Amino acid sequence: MPLGQVELALRVIAGLFVIVAPTLLFLGLWRGLEAMRDDELIEQVTQRAETMDRSGAGRDRPVDVLTDGSASPLSETDLSIVTCGACGTPNMQDASYCQECLTELE
Numbered sequence: 001m002p003l004g005q006v007e008l009a010l011r012v013i014a015g016l017f018v019i020v021a022p023t024l025l026f027l028g029l030w031r032g033l034e035a036m037r038d039d040e041l042i043e044q045v046t047q048r049a050e051t052m053d054r055s056g057a058g059r060d061r062p063v064d065v066l067t068d069g070s071a072s073p074l075s076e077t078d079l080s081i082v083t084c085g086a087c088g089t090p091n092m093q094d095a096s097y098c099q100e101c102l103t104e105l106e
């Protein structure tokens with residue numbers, strides 16, 4: 001067999017390997033991902049998450065600052081409001097004069 005034919009055969013084999021190997025690797029990766037998706041642990045975690053969603057619906061929800069008065073940041077501003085002695089208008093505590101009747105606040 002001449003040297004040129006051997007080299008040509010090697011090149012054809014290398015070309016086939018380059019074409020086929022990525023396909024096989026991809027199919028192997030795909031099968032592996034499917035096997036991991038159908039794993040028993042994944043099913044257990046999914047079932048546990050579903051049962052937790054059903055049983056504890058809304059229990060671990062973050063506090064709603066708009067409806068819960070104690071958690072509202074506006075409740076803190078209520079403490080810093082001073083009522084005008086003359087007209088009863090609420091004013092900011094650091095205000096010197098009433099915003100309604102301009103009476104000097106304490």
Ligand SMILES: [Zn+2]
Pocket residue numbers: 084085086087088089098099100101102103
């Ligand atoms: Zn006033």
